[in-house]
Amino acid sequence: MTSQRGLGVAVIGTGKMGADHVRRLQEVVSGARVTAVVDIEADRAKSLADGIDGCTAYTEPAAALAAQDVDAVLIASPGPAHEAALIEALGRDLPVLCEKPMTPDTDSALRVLEAEQRLGRRRVQVGFMRRYDTDYAKLKRLLDSGELGRALMLHQRHRNLDMPPGFTDEMLISSSVSHEVDATRWLLGQEITAVTVHKPTPTSHAPTGMNDPQLILFETASGALVDVEIFGHCGYGYQVQAEAVCERGTVRIGDEPGPRVSAAGRWGGHIPADYIERFEDAYDREVQAWVDATRRGETTGPSTWDGYAASAVCEAGVLSQREGGRVEVGMVERPRFYE
Amino acid sequence: MTSQRGLGVAVIGTGKMGADHVRRLQEVVSGARVTAVVDIEADRAKSLADGIDGCTAYTEPAAALAAQDVDAVLIASPGPAHEAALIEALGRDLPVLCEKPMTPDTDSALRVLEAEQRLGRRRVQVGFMRRYDTDYAKLKRLLDSGELGRALMLHQRHRNLDMPPGFTDEMLISSSVSHEVDATRWLLGQEITAVTVHKPTPTSHAPTGMNDPQLILFETASGALVDVEIFGHCGYGYQVQAEAVCERGTVRIGDEPGPRVSAAGRWGGHIPADYIERFEDAYDREVQAWVDATRRGETTGPSTWDGYAASAVCEAGVLSQREGGRVEVGMVERPRFYE
Amino acid sequence: MTSQRGLGVAVIGTGKMGADHVRRLQEVVSGARVTAVVDIEADRAKSLADGIDGCTAYTEPAAALAAQDVDAVLIASPGPAHEAALIEALGRDLPVLCEKPMTPDTDSALRVLEAEQRLGRRRVQVGFMRRYDTDYAKLKRLLDSGELGRALMLHQRHRNLDMPPGFTDEMLISSSVSHEVDATRWLLGQEITAVTVHKPTPTSHAPTGMNDPQLILFETASGALVDVEIFGHCGYGYQVQAEAVCERGTVRIGDEPGPRVSAAGRWGGHIPADYIERFEDAYDREVQAWVDATRRGETTGPSTWDGYAASAVCEAGVLSQREGGRVEVGMVERPRFYE
Amino acid sequence: MTSQRGLGVAVIGTGKMGADHVRRLQEVVSGARVTAVVDIEADRAKSLADGIDGCTAYTEPAAALAAQDVDAVLIASPGPAHEAALIEALGRDLPVLCEKPMTPDTDSALRVLEAEQRLGRRRVQVGFMRRYDTDYAKLKRLLDSGELGRALMLHQRHRNLDMPPGFTDEMLISSSVSHEVDATRWLLGQEITAVTVHKPTPTSHAPTGMNDPQLILFETASGALVDVEIFGHCGYGYQVQAEAVCERGTVRIGDEPGPRVSAAGRWGGHIPADYIERFEDAYDREVQAWVDATRRGETTGPSTWDGYAASAVCEAGVLSQREGGRVEVGMVERPRFYE
Structure with a gap:
C-alpha cells in the first residue's frame, strides 16, 4: 500500500493543530509525506x-x-x-489517526465503533x-511490571496558564480532563x-460564572480511586503531574x-507555557508510531473503544458538574472485537 | 511564677510520648525542668x-x-x-500543653472550652x-503574605509505614487525619x-476489614476544597506532604x-521511618515555644477552640466514613473569647 | 541534489554506532534514506x-x-x-556527518581543515x-542570553558505569573528556x-594501573576556569552533569x-545505564538537524575547526596526564574561514 | 562542677557572634546560663x-x-x-568553646596545643x-558506614551573596574556606x-583587585582529591553544597x-541570605552538644588539633594564592594525645 x-x-x-501535524509529517516523522490537505477554507x-x-x-x-x-x-478538523x-x-479501509475527542458525544462514538x-x-x-x-x-x-503492587489511588494535576475566550465548565471536562480520563483507563487498565x-470557590482570574478549578473523582471497575485537579486559569504555566499510590510504593511524574x-535569592526552573511545549515530543512519537504501525499494516494505540469510553466518562462528568453528586458511567458492553 | x-x-x-517529652524538657528545651511525673503505674x-x-x-x-x-x-496521658x-x-490556673486529641469527643471538648x-x-x-x-x-x-493570592485548594498526603495492631478506620481520622484537620484550619484560617x-479498594497489607487508604475531602467556610490521602500501611516509610493551590501559584512542602x-542505578534519598524522625524538630520547637510563652506569662499556639474544632470535624469524618456521603460539621458558635 | x-x-x-545510525536514518529521521553501507567486513x-x-x-x-x-x-568507522x-x-563535495573524534590527532585534523x-x-x-x-x-x-552575566566557572561531571576492556588513561581524555572539551568551547564560545x-588515588574497580577518576582543569581564552570530573568506573550508571557559575547566578543541568x-524507605529515580539511553534523543536530533541542513544546502553544527580544536586540547590533556602540571594548548591560528 | x-x-x-551565642545560651540551649559577659567595650x-x-x-x-x-x-572575640x-x-582547667579560627596562625595554634x-x-x-x-x-x-566505599573525591561549593568591605583574598581562605578545610578533614578522616x-578572571561584582571566585584543590594523606569553589560575591544568596565521589556511589548535600x-512561569524555592539562616540549627546543636558534653565532664567535637591543622592548611592556601602552584602543607607530627 x-x-x-x-x-x-x-x-x-x-487549523493550528492540523498545520502542526502537516509540519510534523513533512519535517519530523520518518516514512511519511503529506499528499493531501483538506479544509473548507479553500485558500488556507x-x-x-x-x-x-x-x-x-481539497475542500471535501x-x-x-x-x-x-x-x-x-x-483528522484534525473540529470535533x-x-x-x-x-x-x-x-468505508475506504484507510488507516486513521483521529485527534481527540474522537466525536462530540457517545451516540456518534457508537456509530464509529459499529462502522x-x-x-x-x-x-x-x-x-x-x-x-x-x-x-x-x-x-x-x-505499573505493569507489578514492582509496586496494585494501584490503589491516582492523583492527577492538570493546570493551564489560562483558557481561550468562550471556554466553558463543560469543556474543562470534555476538552481537558478527557486526557486524564484516557490516562487513568490506560495506566490502570480498567x-x-x-x-x-x-x-471550590473559583479563582477570580476565571471568567465570571466559570467554576475553575475543580476536583474530579473517578471510581474504577476494581475499586481504585482517582482524583484530578483541573485548573484552567492557574496563571503561571502549563503543569501536568500524576502520582500513583500502590500497595508497595508511590510513583510521581511531571516534576520539575x-x-x-540559582539567581536573585531563588533556585528553580522554567515551567512550560503550554501543552505544545510540554508534549511536543509526545506528539512526535505518537505520529511516528502511527506511521510505523500503518506501514507494517497494523493499527495500534488508543482505539475507537478508548474514544467511546472517554466520551461516556466525560458525559457523566458533565452531568455531575451540573447536578452535583456522584454519577455512574453508562457504557455499552465492550465488544470482544476491542479486547 | x-x-x-x-x-x-x-x-x-x-508512656512513649510522655517519656519523650520528659527527655525533651530536661535535655533539649531551655528554661524548664521536670519537677513531677505522673502515671497510674507508680513504678514507671x-x-x-x-x-x-x-x-x-505521683500517681494522681x-x-x-x-x-x-x-x-x-x-499532659501526655491517654486521651x-x-x-x-x-x-x-x-482550676489551679496552671498553663497546660496538652497532647492531641485534646479530649476524645466534642462534648468533653466543650466542657474544657467552658472551663x-x-x-x-x-x-x-x-x-x-x-x-x-x-x-x-x-x-x-x-499563604499569609498574600503573595500567591487566596488558597483555592489544598492537597495533603499522610502516609505511615504501618499501624499498631488494633488500629481502626475511626482512628485513621481521629488520630491521624486530625493533624490535617488542624493544618487545614490553621493554614487557611477558616x-x-x-x-x-x-x-478505594483497600491495600492487601491492611488488616482485614480496614479501609486503607482513604481520601477525605474538606469544604471550608469560604469555599476552599481540601483533599487528604490518609494511608496507614503504605509500607515504605512516613511521608507527609501538602500542596496549596492559590490564585497566583502553587506551593508544595514535604518533598524529598x-x-x-547515586548508587546501583538509582539516585535518591532516605524516607523517614516514623513521625518522630520526621517531626522531631517540630516537637522540640513546640515545647520550647510553650516554655518561652509560659515564662512570659502568655499562652500561644493551638487553643482549646482548635482542639474542639478538630474534634467536631473528626466526628463528621467518622460519620461520613460509616454512612457514606457528605456530612456537615456541627459546631457551636465560636466564642468571642477565642477570636 | x-x-x-x-x-x-x-x-x-x-559497527555498533554505524548500525545504530543506519536504523536512525531509516526509522527515525525524516527526509533521508540509507542508499549505501560500507564496511571492510563485506558480510556485515x-x-x-x-x-x-x-x-x-560496499567494502570501499x-x-x-x-x-x-x-x-x-x-562516517562511523574507527577513528x-x-x-x-x-x-x-x-573531494567529491559531499556533505559529511563525521563521528567524533574527527581524526586521531591534530596533524591529520589539520589536513582535513585544509582540504x-x-x-x-x-x-x-x-x-x-x-x-x-x-x-x-x-x-x-x-548563557547566550546574558541573563546571568558572564560565565566564570564551569563544573562538569562525566561518569560511566564502567569501561570496555583495554580502555586507557589516554582514552579517558580523547574518547570521553573530548565531549566536555567541545561542550566547554561551545557553551563559553571560547x-x-x-x-x-x-x-586522586584510583578506585579499586578500575583495571590495575589505570588512574580513574581524574579531575581535568581547563583555562579559557578569557580566563574562565573549568573542571571536569571524569570517572570511567563509577559503578552505578551513566551520569553527565554541568553547572555554570556566572556573575549573576548559577545554572545546573543533568539532575535527576x-x-x-518512593518505596522501601527510599525516594528517587533511575539512572541511565549508558550514553545511548541518556543521549538517544540528542543523537536523533543531531542526525535530523544534519539531514535538514543538508537538504537546505547548508552545513551547520560543530565544524572541522571544532574537531581540530578538540584534538589539540586532548593532546595537551594527555601530556599533562603523563608529565603532570599545566600544559598550554598549541593551536594554529583560527582561519577566517571558520569564524 | x-x-x-x-x-x-x-x-x-x-559582637554579632558573641551576642548571638548569649541569646542562644539563654533562650535555646538547655542546661546552661550566661553568668559573665566580657568585652573591652565596657558599656556593651x-x-x-x-x-x-x-x-x-567584665572587661578582662x-x-x-x-x-x-x-x-x-x-570565646567569640576577634581572632x-x-x-x-x-x-x-x-590554666584554670575550664572547658572552652572557641569560635573559629582558633588562633590567627599556626605558631599561636601550636602554643595552645602545647598548653x-x-x-x-x-x-x-x-x-x-x-x-x-x-x-x-x-x-x-x-561515609563512615562504608556503604559507598572509600571516598575518592569531594566537590564543595561555598557561595556568599557578598562580603563585607575590606574582605581580602586571604580572608576568602582563612575565614571562608577554613570551613571546607575542617569539613574535608572530618568527612574523610585524613x-x-x-x-x-x-x-579565573574575577566577577565584576567583587572589589577591584580581588580574585573572586577561586577554585581551591586539596590533596589528602591517602590520595583523595578535593575541590572547593569559593565565591564571595555570587550575588544571589548563601549556598553551601558538597558531593562525595566514592567507589560505589556518590552523595550530595546542600540541595534545594x-x-x-510554582508561580509566574517558574518553579523553585528560596535560597538563604546568609550563614545564619542556613546554619542556625547547626549553631544551636553545636552549643547544646558542648553544654551536654561539658556537663558530663567530657570534651568532644573539633579539637585544638583540628584548629591547628586548619591553620596550617589555610597558610599553605594563602601561599598558593599568592605565588601560584601547588604548596605542600607543613605540620608538626600529630601528638598521640590527639589520636
Whole structure:
C-alpha cells in the first residue's frame, strides 16, 4: 500500500493543530509525506499545499480520501466534523489517526465503533498523545511490571496558564480532563465506573460564572480511586503531574524538569507555557508510531473503544458538574472485537 | 511564677510520648525542668523520677498539680484522661500543653472550652505540633503574605509505614487525619464546614476489614476544597506532604529532603521511618515555644477552640466514613473569647 | 541534489554506532534514506544492506561515495579511518556527518581543515551530539542570553558505569573528556588555552594501573576556569552533569530526571545505564538537524575547526596526564574561514 | 562542677557572634546560663549583662574566668584575642568553646596545643559548626558506614551573596574556606597534605583587585582529591553544597530545601541570605552538644588539633594564592594525645 516514498497522508483540518501535524509529517516523522490537505477554507488549504511537493488541496474530505496518492488519514478538523470523516475513511479501509475527542458525544462514538466492527479490523487510532510521553510511558511500564503492587489511588494535576475566550465548565471536562480520563483507563487498565465533581470557590482570574478549578473523582471497575485537579486559569504555566499510590510504593511524574537556575535569592526552573511545549515530543512519537504501525499494516494505540469510553466518562462528568453528586458511567458492553 | 531555675513542669503520662517529652524538657528545651511525673503505674513514674534531680513521682494528677514546685503541666496521658487533668489544671490556673486529641469527643471538648472561659484567660495549648515544623511554618507565612493570592485548594498526603495492631478506620481520622484537620484550619484560617470520605479498594497489607487508604475531602467556610490521602500501611516509610493551590501559584512542602545518593542505578534519598524522625524538630520547637510563652506569662499556639474544632470535624469524618456521603460539621458558635 | 525520495546517505562503518545510525536514518529521521553501507567486513555490510530497500553494500568508501544515489556521507568507522573518508568526501563535495573524534590527532585534523578550506565551503559536521541535547541547548541559550552575566566557572561531571576492556588513561581524555572539551568551547564560545590534570588515588574497580577518576582543569581564552570530573568506573550508571557559575547566578543541568518512586524507605529515580539511553534523543536530533541542513544546502553544527580544536586540547590533556602540571594548548591560528 | 541551675558560661566577646551565642545560651540551649559577659567595650558588656538575671559584665577575660559562677567559657572575640583567653582558660582547667579560627596562625595554634597537652586532658572545642549540621552529619555517617566505599573525591561549593568591605583574598581562605578545610578533614578522616589555588578572571561584582571566585584543590594523606569553589560575591544568596565521589556511589548535600513554589512561569524555592539562616540549627546543636558534653565532664567535637591543622592548611592556601602552584602543607607530627 505504501510506496517507497513513504506513506501518503491526507490531513483533514488545517487549523493550528492540523498545520502542526502537516509540519510534523513533512519535517519530523520518518516514512511519511503529506499528499493531501483538506479544509473548507479553500485558500488556507491551497496555501498550505503549495508549499509541499506533491501535495493537493481539497475542500471535501471524501475527494481527498478517494485520491490515489492517499494511503492514510490524519483528522484534525473540529470535533463535530470527525464522524463523517471517520465513516468515510473506514468505508475506504484507510488507516486513521483521529485527534481527540474522537466525536462530540457517545451516540456518534457508537456509530464509529459499529462502522469499524463492520469493517472487521481496527483502522482508527485516537489522538490521546499522553501515552507517548516518555514519563507516562515509564509510569505505565512501572505499573505493569507489578514492582509496586496494585494501584490503589491516582492523583492527577492538570493546570493551564489560562483558557481561550468562550471556554466553558463543560469543556474543562470534555476538552481537558478527557486526557486524564484516557490516562487513568490506560495506566490502570480498567474502566471508570463513576464520576463525582467537586467545585471550590473559583479563582477570580476565571471568567465570571466559570467554576475553575475543580476536583474530579473517578471510581474504577476494581475499586481504585482517582482524583484530578483541573485548573484552567492557574496563571503561571502549563503543569501536568500524576502520582500513583500502590500497595508497595508511590510513583510521581511531571516534576520539575530542565536546567536549575540559582539567581536573585531563588533556585528553580522554567515551567512550560503550554501543552505544545510540554508534549511536543509526545506528539512526535505518537505520529511516528502511527506511521510505523500503518506501514507494517497494523493499527495500534488508543482505539475507537478508548474514544467511546472517554466520551461516556466525560458525559457523566458533565452531568455531575451540573447536578452535583456522584454519577455512574453508562457504557455499552465492550465488544470482544476491542479486547 | 517561674523560679530562676526554670519553669517547673509536671508531665502527666509517662508512656512513649510522655517519656519523650520528659527527655525533651530536661535535655533539649531551655528554661524548664521536670519537677513531677505522673502515671497510674507508680513504678514507671518512680523509675523515671529517680533519674531526675528534684523530680517527684505521683500517681494522681491532682496531687502533682498541687505541688509547690509545679509551675505548668504537660499532659501526655491517654486521651480519655485528658479532660480531668485539664479541668484540674484550669482550676489551679496552671498553663497546660496538652497532647492531641485534646479530649476524645466534642462534648468533653466543650466542657474544657467552658472551663477555660470561666477562668477568663487562655491557659491551654493543644499539641498540634505541625504548626512548629519549619516547612509548615514557611508555608503558613507564604499563604499569609498574600503573595500567591487566596488558597483555592489544598492537597495533603499522610502516609505511615504501618499501624499498631488494633488500629481502626475511626482512628485513621481521629488520630491521624486530625493533624490535617488542624493544618487545614490553621493554614487557611477558616473553619471546615463539611466532610466527605471516599474509600478505594483497600491495600492487601491492611488488616482485614480496614479501609486503607482513604481520601477525605474538606469544604471550608469560604469555599476552599481540601483533599487528604490518609494511608496507614503504605509500607515504605512516613511521608507527609501538602500542596496549596492559590490564585497566583502553587506551593508544595514535604518533598524529598536530605542527602541524595547515586548508587546501583538509582539516585535518591532516605524516607523517614516514623513521625518522630520526621517531626522531631517540630516537637522540640513546640515545647520550647510553650516554655518561652509560659515564662512570659502568655499562652500561644493551638487553643482549646482548635482542639474542639478538630474534634467536631473528626466526628463528621467518622460519620461520613460509616454512612457514606457528605456530612456537615456541627459546631457551636465560636466564642468571642477565642477570636 | 536530493531527490524527492529524501537524502541518499552512505554510512561508512557498520559497527555498533554505524548500525545504530543506519536504523536512525531509516526509522527515525525524516527526509533521508540509507542508499549505501560500507564496511571492510563485506558480510556485515551485505547483511545490513539486504534488509533495506534500495541500499547497496560496499567494502570501499571511495566506491560508495562515487555511487549516483549517494547524496551525503555519515562516517562511523574507527577513528584512524576517518581522514581518508573525509578527504574523499570533500573531494567529491559531499556533505559529511563525521563521528567524533574527527581524526586521531591534530596533524591529520589539520589536513582535513585544509582540504575543506580548499573546497571553499563548509561540508563537514562533527558528531559532538551534546549540542543537540535538550538540556545542553537550554543551558547554551541561557548563557547566550546574558541573563546571568558572564560565565566564570564551569563544573562538569562525566561518569560511566564502567569501561570496555583495554580502555586507557589516554582514552579517558580523547574518547570521553573530548565531549566536555567541545561542550566547554561551545557553551563559553571560547578556546581552551591550558589543561592541568589531577589524579586522586584510583578506585579499586578500575583495571590495575589505570588512574580513574581524574579531575581535568581547563583555562579559557578569557580566563574562565573549568573542571571536569571524569570517572570511567563509577559503578552505578551513566551520569553527565554541568553547572555554570556566572556573575549573576548559577545554572545546573543533568539532575535527576524521570519518575520518582518512593518505596522501601527510599525516594528517587533511575539512572541511565549508558550514553545511548541518556543521549538517544540528542543523537536523533543531531542526525535530523544534519539531514535538514543538508537538504537546505547548508552545513551547520560543530565544524572541522571544532574537531581540530578538540584534538589539540586532548593532546595537551594527555601530556599533562603523563608529565603532570599545566600544559598550554598549541593551536594554529583560527582561519577566517571558520569564524 | 555544674550547679543544678545549669552550666555557668562566660561569653568573651559581645559582637554579632558573641551576642548571638548569649541569646542562644539563654533562650535555646538547655542546661546552661550566661553568668559573665566580657568585652573591652565596657558599656556593651554591661548593657548585655543587665538584661540577664545573675550575669556580670567584665572587661578582662581573666577576671571573668576567675569568678566563682563561671563553669565554662565561650570565646567569640576577634581572632587575635583568642590565644590569651584560651591559655587563661586552660590554666584554670575550664572547658572552652572557641569560635573559629582558633588562633590567627599556626605558631599561636601550636602554643595552645602545647598548653592543652600540659594540662593533660582535652578542654577545648573549636567552633567548626558544620559538623553539627543535619545534612553534614548524615553525610559523615554515610561515609563512615562504608556503604559507598572509600571516598575518592569531594566537590564543595561555598557561595556568599557578598562580603563585607575590606574582605581580602586571604580572608576568602582563612575565614571562608577554613570551613571546607575542617569539613574535608572530618568527612574523610585524613589530613590535607597539599593545596593548589586556581583563579579565573574575577566577577565584576567583587572589589577591584580581588580574585573572586577561586577554585581551591586539596590533596589528602591517602590520595583523595578535593575541590572547593569559593565565591564571595555570587550575588544571589548563601549556598553551601558538597558531593562525595566514592567507589560505589556518590552523595550530595546542600540541595534545594524548603517549600517549592510554582508561580509566574517558574518553579523553585528560596535560597538563604546568609550563614545564619542556613546554619542556625547547626549553631544551636553545636552549643547544646558542648553544654551536654561539658556537663558530663567530657570534651568532644573539633579539637585544638583540628584548629591547628586548619591553620596550617589555610597558610599553605594563602601561599598558593599568592605565588601560584601547588604548596605542600607543613605540620608538626600529630601528638598521640590527639589520636
